[in-house]
Amino acid sequence: MEPTQPAPATSNISVRRGEPLVVVEHVDKHFGDLHVLNDIDTVVNRGEVVVVIGPSGSGKSTLCRAINRLETIDSGTIMIDGEKLPEEGAALAKLRADVGMVFQSFNLFAHKTVLENVTLAPIRVKRRSRKEADAKAMEILDRVGVANQAKKMPAQLSGGQQQRVAIARSLAMNPKLILMDEPTSALDPEMINEVLDVMIGLAKDGMTMIVVTHEMGFARKAADRVLFMADGRIVEEATPAQFFDHPESDRAKDFLSKILEH
Numbered sequence: 608m609e610p611t612q613p614a615p616a617t618s619n620i621s622v623r624r625g626e627p628l629v630v631v632e633h634v635d636k637h638f639g640d641l642h643v644l645n646d647i648d649t650v651v652n653r654g655e656v657v658v659v660i661g662p663s664g665s666g667k668s669t670l671c672r673a674i675n676r677l678e679t680i681d682s683g684t685i686m687i688d689g690e691k692l693p694e695e696g697a698a699l700a701k702l703r704a705d706v707g708m709v710f711q712s713f714n715l716f717a718h719k720t721v722l723e724n725v726t727l728a729p730i731r732v733k734r735r736s737r738k739e740a741d742a743k744a745m746e747i748l749d750r751v752g753v754a755n756q757a758k759k760m761p762a763q764l765s766g767g768q769q770q771r772v773a774i775a776r777s778l779a780m781n782p783k784l785i786l787m788d789e790p791t792s793a794l795d796p797e798m799i800n801e802v803l804d805v806m807i808g809l810a811k812d813g814m815t816m817i818v819v820t821h822e823m824g825f826a827r828k829a830a831d832r833v834l835f836m837a838d839g840r841i842v843e844e845a846t847p848a849q850f851f852d853h854p855e856s857d858r859a860k861d862f863l864s865k866i867l868e869h
């Protein structure tokens with residue numbers, strides 16, 4: 608057995624680092640003739656932070672969506688916590704509760720308050736009482752620094768605040784894993800850091816995260832591993848230092864030279 612690591616006092620995440628949480632084996636997916644995921648193999652261990660990077664159209668979002676079963680795959684297997692991804696029904700609902708997802712465009716419910724956005728799934732899916740769900744939600748909103756916005760509607764918040772609410776919403780389900788697909792790409796520059804700080808905090812608390820991002824500062828600070836994708840394949844898999852300082856493939860060198868120009 609792996610040793611059990613106590614969660615930090617500030618966190619409700621209990622972590623047993625080291626064992627595989629997400630196992631992706633020989634995964635293929637096509638959209639028509641386009642081979643969007645080409646023999647993808649990777650393992651994400653509990654407590655690990657994996658950054659996925661690569662050119663537009665390389666399959667990063669499709670991989671995230673496949674892990675949450677928002678997309679089906681043609682062949683191969685994806686296991687989460689020892690279980691194959693369910694196809695439908697109650698098991699799929701449970702998977703969605705265990706795997707949080709944060710999108711570029713926040714996707715908050717526009718007609719619900721910040722607090723209601725965070726409590727909706729715990730009340731509906733986990734059958735929490737409103738009182739219990741409210742208390743937990745306020746704790747989490749406080750952790751991401753927006754507790755004072757709880758009664759507002761999403762449109763009354765800045766982009767950075769909305770994205771922190773979206774992160775709070777996934778944390779409220781106590782997920783085993785959080786997938787983030789370019790969580791800071793839609794934000795004005797001055798709001799990027801407040802979201803990255805929350806993400807770095809989660810990483811430090813031991814949350815398992817798969818994050819599609821071109822934020823190299825985040826990758827260097829928080830990632831255990833970088834996956835570089837191109838044309839539906841994982842072309843390189845390395846530590847951030849190895850990858851950013853000594854990329855091996857021409858594809859990665861070319862990609863990094865382009866994003867470093869900015």
Ligand SMILES: Nc1ncnc2c1ncn2[C@@H]1O[C@H](COP(=O)(O)OP(=O)(O)OP(=O)(O)O)[C@@H](O)[C@H]1O
Pocket residue numbers: 638641643661662663664665666667668669670
């Ligand atoms: N629903 C769909 N139907 C058809 N083609 C799709 C669909 N979704 C994605 N694709 C195509 O699959 C390829 C991979 O898309 P994906 O969104 O995974 O790339 P990405 O690496 O996330 O790109 P970006 O950096 O632009 O977000 C792209 O060529 C895209 O046009």
Ligand SMILES: [Mg+2]
Pocket residue numbers: 667668669788
């Ligand atoms: Mg994408």
